[in-house]
Amino acid sequence: MSKRPLPPGIEPISAEEAYRLIRQTDPEGLAALMARARAVREAVHGKEVSLCGITSAKSGHCPEDCGFCQQSAHFKDTGAPEYPMIGADEMVAQAKLAEQAGAREFSIVASGTRVSKESELRTLEEAVRRIRAETTVEPCASLGLMRRPELERLKAAGLMHYHHNLETARSHFGNVCTTHTYDEQLETVRAAKALGFELCTGGILGMGETPEQRVELALTLRELEVDCIPVNFLNPRPGTPMQDLKAITPEECLAALAVFRLVMPAAHVFVMGGREVNLGGRQDLIFEAGADGTMVGNYLTSAGMTPEQVVSMIRGQGLEVRPTPEPERWAFRGQAPGQTGWNTRAPEGDARTAKPRLPVVGQRPGCA
Numbered sequence: 001m002s003k004r005p006l007p008p009g010i011e012p013i014s015a016e017e018a019y020r021l022i023r024q025t026d027p028e029g030l031a032a033l034m035a036r037a038r039a040v041r042e043a044v045h046g047k048e049v050s051l052c053g054i055t056s057a058k059s060g061h062c063p064e065d066c067g068f069c070q071q072s073a074h075f076k077d078t079g080a081p082e083y084p085m086i087g088a089d090e091m092v093a094q095a096k097l098a099e100q101a102g103a104r105e106f107s108i109v110a111s112g113t114r115v116s117k118e119s120e121l122r123t124l125e126e127a128v129r130r131i132r133a134e135t136t137v138e139p140c141a142s143l144g145l146m147r148r149p150e151l152e153r154l155k156a157a158g159l160m161h162y163h164h165n166l167e168t169a170r171s172h173f174g175n176v177c178t179t180h181t182y183d184e185q186l187e188t189v190r191a192a193k194a195l196g197f198e199l200c201t202g203g204i205l206g207m208g209e210t211p212e213q214r215v216e217l218a219l220t221l222r223e224l225e226v227d228c229i230p231v232n233f234l235n236p237r238p239g240t241p242m243q244d245l246k247a248i249t250p251e252e253c254l255a256a257l258a259v260f261r262l263v264m265p266a267a268h269v270f271v272m273g274g275r276e277v278n279l280g281g282r283q284d285l286i287f288e289a290g291a292d293g294t295m296v297g298n299y300l301t302s303a304g305m306t307p308e309q310v311v312s313m314i315r316g317q318g319l320e321v322r323p324t325p326e327p328e329r330w331a332f333r334g335q336a337p338g339q340t341g342w343n344t345r346a347p348e349g350d351a352r353t354a355k356p357r358l359p360v361v362g363q364r365p366g367c368a
Contacts, residue, residue, distance in 0.1 A: 081346055300346055
C-alpha cells in the first residue's frame with residue numbers, strides 16, 4: 001500500500017509549526033487542528049479506511065527490557081502468554097479469517113530480539129508464500145532487529161511490508177529500553193527500506209514523553225520516509241515498569257494524531273493498540289484527526305473491539321473499508337463477524353471493558 005502523491009496545495013508542515021500545534025489541546029485550538037488534519041486526510045487518502053490484522057506468532061521470553069512490554073523476560077508475573085512460533089498452516093488460516101473480517105494487510109508478529117533460527121525462517125517463508133497465493137491481503141512481518149540476509153529471504157518469499165517501531169523519540173528512548181540502541185533500530189528500518197519493503201514504522205505515545213518528543217518522533221519518521229505510521233497509545237500492562245503510568249488525555253492523543261498527519265500527509269496513519277483504553281467511546285474521532293487506517297481484531301496480549309464494531313465505527317463516520325488490490329477476489333463481503341476468529345491465543349484481557357471517558361472537543365451526537 002504505497003504512499004499516495006500529494007495533490008496541489010497540500011504540503012507537509014514545518015518542524016516549527018508541528019512543535020506549536022502539538023500543544024493545541026484547548027477546545028477551540030484542537031477543533032481547528034482536527035479539521036485541518038481531516039481535510040488533508042480526505043484530499044490525499046479519500047474516504048476509505050484500511051484495516052490491518054495481526055497474529056502473535058511467537059510470544060513471551062523476550063530478552064529485551066522494553067518497559068511497556070508484557071513479553072519481556074526481565075519482568076515477572078506479567079501474565080503474558082508464552083509459546084513458540086506457530087506453524088505456517090495456522091498463520092495462513094488466521095490470515096484468511098482476518099481477510100474475511102475486512103483486513104487489507106496481515107502482519108506476523110514474533111517476540112524476541114530477532115528471528116534467526118533456520119526452522120523459524122523456513123516457517124515464515126512458507127507462510128508468506130501461501131498468504132500471497134491463497135489470499136489477497138498484503139503480508140507484513142514484525143520480527144525485531146532483523147538483518148539484511150534474513151530480510152532478503154523474506155522479500156524473495158513475497159513479504160511486502162516490514163514493521164518495526166522506533167517506539168519513541170531518540171531523546172526519550174533510554175527511558176524505555178536499555179538492551180538495544182536507537183541506532184540499531186534505525187539500521188533495521190534502513191535495511192528494510194533498501195530492500196524495497198514498504199515501511200510500517202511508528203511508536204507508542206504516553207510512555208512519559210513530552211509533547212515535543214512526540215513531534216521529534218514524527219520528524220524522524222519523515223526523515224526515514226516511512227510508508228505507514230502505526231500510532232499506539234500506551235495500555236499499561238500489569239507487571240511492567242510502566243504499569244502505573246497515567247494515560248495521556250484524549251485531547252493529547254487527538255492532537256498528536258493530527259500533527260503526525262500534517263507532518264507526513266502522504267503516509268498512511270494507522271491507530272493501533274491502546275485506542276480503546278485511551279479514547280474509550282470516542283475512538284471514531286481518530287478519523288477526524290487524520291487517521292486513514294486502524295486495527296481489526298486482537299492485539300498481542302489484549303483483546304480489541306470485535307470486527308463488527310470496527311467496521312460499524314468506520315461506516316458511522318461516512319467512510320468505507322478500503323479493499324485489497326484484488327477486490328474481486330477479496331474474501332470480505334461487507335459484513336464483519338461479531339467475534340475475532342484469529343489471534344485468539346494471545347489476549348489475556350479485554351480492552352472493551354475500559355471505562356468510557358468524558359466527552360472531548362469535537363464529539364458529535366452518537367459518538368459515545
